[in-house]
Amino acid sequence: MVPVFRRRRVTMVGDMVRTLLVLVVMLTAVFGLGMATARADHLAGKRVLHIDSYHAGNEWNDRIAAAVREGFRGTGVDLRIIHMDAKRKAEPHQVRGAVEAVLRTIEAFRPHVVTTSDDPVARFVIMPHFRDADLPIVFSGLNWDAGTYGLPYGNVTGMVEVSPIPQIVRLLRSHARGDRIGFIAEDTDTKRKELAHHEKLFGLSYDSVYLVSSFSEWTAAFRRAQAEVDMLVVLGVGALTDWNETAARRLTEEETRIPTGTDFSWLAPYTLLAVAKVPEEQGFFMAEAAKRILHGERPGDIPLAYNREGELLFNQRIAARLGIDTPPPLARIVP
Numbered sequence: 001m002v003p004v005f006r007r008r009r010v011t012m013v014g015d016m017v018r019t020l021l022v023l024v025v026m027l028t029a030v031f032g033l034g035m036a037t038a039r040a041d042h043l044a045g046k047r048v049l050h051i052d053s054y055h056a057g058n059e060w061n062d063r064i065a066a067a068v069r070e071g072f073r074g075t076g077v078d079l080r081i082i083h084m085d086a087k088r089k090a091e092p093h094q095v096r097g098a099v100e101a102v103l104r105t106i107e108a109f110r111p112h113v114v115t116t117s118d119d120p121v122a123r124f125v126i127m128p129h130f131r132d133a134d135l136p137i138v139f140s141g142l143n144w145d146a147g148t149y150g151l152p153y154g155n156v157t158g159m160v161e162v163s164p165i166p167q168i169v170r171l172l173r174s175h176a177r178g179d180r181i182g183f184i185a186e187d188t189d190t191k192r193k194e195l196a197h198h199e200k201l202f203g204l205s206y207d208s209v210y211l212v213s214s215f216s217e218w219t220a221a222f223r224r225a226q227a228e229v230d231m232l233v234v235l236g237v238g239a240l241t242d243w244n245e246t247a248a249r250r251l252t253e254e255e256t257r258i259p260t261g262t263d264f265s266w267l268a269p270y271t272l273l274a275v276a277k278v279p280e281e282q283g284f285f286m287a288e289a290a291k292r293i294l295h296g297e298r299p300g301d302i303p304l305a306y307n308r309e310g311e312l313l314f315n316q317r318i319a320a321r322l323g324i325d326t327p328p329p330l331a332r333i334v335p
Helices: 016-024 059-071 092-109 119-129 165-173 189-202 215-228 245-255 265-270 279-294 316-321
Strands: 047-052 078-083 113-117 137-143 156-161 181-186 208-212 231-234 260-262 273-277 310-314
Touching: 047 059, 047 092, 047 119, 047 279, 059 078, 059 113, 059 137, 059 279, 078 092, 092 119, 113 119, 113 279, 119 137, 119 189, 137 189, 137 279, 156 279, 165 189, 165 231, 165 260, 165 273, 181 189, 181 215, 189 208, 208 215, 215 245, 245 265, 245 316, 260 265, 265 273, 265 310
Parallel strands: 047 078, 047 113, 113 137, 137 156, 181 208, 181 231, 231 260, 260 273
Antiparallel strands: 273 310
């Protein structure tokens, strides 16, 4: 499957301003749903279960869940949210326990539709237990390619999550002293999957990869990267249970010597810039798709979608360290 950023030729636009305009224009959150919002009538008493692969307090997933809740506001739908906590509790026996808890909840709650976020629930719940089953499911947050799990099934649709990595690298390269690119992120299956797709889809080969399991490892890797590469892509840290926002901000504001970029808005305080995805887009998509299913549509008749919304952020404190005094066009300044 080809991500929307490639299909819409954002990576092929020569003019930087045109590229940024495409990235930051805020499109309707229901692309693929025909712009029509399902009626709220006849939904009272319907049950929807949202399964979050990770833990409460993970900002990305919390914002997806909040958008799902907002999408059902005023409909009378009984929405329940549960967490697998598979990012922090990733040992096989812990995942098995989380899956068993999910299956018990489904049996007891008897949802009419299930919505989900991120890969672990697809890998450990949907694929082995609900492939082509009677239970309708709408997923989100599967990075780059849902085909990894054989999706879509007849009872499953959703939104595949893609990142504007080529745009981030292009912006970083304009300030870099050379072409060496580094990648730093939490050491998880999802980030390894992202690495593989960066090379597969964009031909992007990282000169140094830093996969870390603690904040101290992240700190050491970040410092090493300042000397080992010319620009650094900074991705997720949600699995780092000891992440220290204050220390991370002090470190990056005092020791950054190369341009750094991310696709998460909450990592913008630690990087020069962010081309940030919008988690609410995925939550609203799932709520709208679920309402269509509750009104009688089949999940298999709702096409898979890709996230399209984005926001350009610019960190003036880190920019000052790098001698950069002009933000990119249309960028919002990081507070």
